[in-house]
Amino acid sequence: MTTLNDENYYEKQWEFMSASQYKSFTVCEAKALAELTGEIPKENTEAFLVGNYVHSAFEGDEAHEQFKKDHEPEMLTKQGKLRAAFIVAEEMVQRLKKDTFFNNLYQGEKEVIITGKLHGEHWKGKIDCLNIEQGYFVDIKTTADIHKKIWSENRRVWIPFVEAYGYYEQMAIYKNLLEQKYKKEFTPYIIAVSKQSPCDLEAIEIREELLVVSLNNIKGNLERVSGVKNGEIKPRMCGKCDYCRGHKELSGFVSSEELIS
Ligand SMILES: [Zn+2]
Numbered sequence: 149m150t151t152l153n154d155e156n157y158y159e160k161q162w163e164f165m166s167a168s169q170y171k172s173f174t175v176c177e178a179k180a181l182a183e184l185t186g187e188i189p190k191e192n193t194e195a196f197l198v199g200n201y202v203h204s205a206f207e208g209d210e211a212h213e214q215f216k217k218d219h220e221p222e223m224l225t226k227q228g229k230l231r232a233a234f235i236v237a238e239e240m241v242q243r244l245k246k247d248t249f250f251n252n253l254y255q256g257e258k259e260v261i262i263t264g265k266l267h268g269e270h271w272k273g274k275i276d277c278l279n280i281e282q283g284y285f286v287d288i289k290t291t292a293d294i295h296k297k298i299w300s301e302n303r304r305v306w307i308p309f310v311e312a313y314g315y316y317e318q319m320a321i322y323k324n325l326l327e328q329k330y331k332k333e334f335t336p337y338i339i340a341v342s343k344q345s346p347c348d349l350e351a352i353e354i355r356e357e358l359l360v361v362s363l364n365n366i367k368g369n370l371e372r373v374s375g376v377k378n379g380e381i382k383p384r385m386c387g388k389c390d391y392c393r394g395h396k397e398l399s400g401f402v403s404s405e406e407l408i409s
Contacts, residue, residue: 152261164272167321171314173373177383179391198237199290205241207258240341264325267367273322284335294340294350316362
């Protein structure tokens, strides 16, 4: 196995499974595979950049300056002004910097790469802030609205953004990899900051039971996900995402009621 570092971390998508890769395969296998093979470019959306802007600010001044330098074209308008999304991102940073609870919690090593084996696959992860001594880790999540209810078609219930975006799985994977490596317990925390103005903040803990359920779900899905990734199983199209819309061909009729089911 390759040793991962800051330079090759994002390149090693074939050798390692990551929480976000796993999540994309569970959402749409066809799109996830197309992104992996390079058939379609990996989305470098503004939302993704805003998240990275905030993360880099807490990694350190040098990392933040480098980020701003690297992404100047995407961050500025044609007139050379900072785009609205990044004005908000800066507000988010300033808000967190002022918060005593956050500052007390966010102590430890930043942007720590962790790898390990879980359910027969090699995984990689990047932890925003790891406190080995006190046995916890923190991930900063930027989101539109922290309290938004999101409808889950699978579970037929409203779920919080933390569940909808696969963060239970991500936290469960990181916790498992850390516990294997350090032979002690780790508690995951999420610091959520919203893109509203003024922005909302929340420090979130996740019930142990939800993490256990998430690890079991991964176990149940991973054989198929790995099979699709390795080319042994034909990817299914979700039929709803942009990739599937773009590749759709008619093959018969659907009933009008099926349109919203
Ligand atoms: Zn799809």
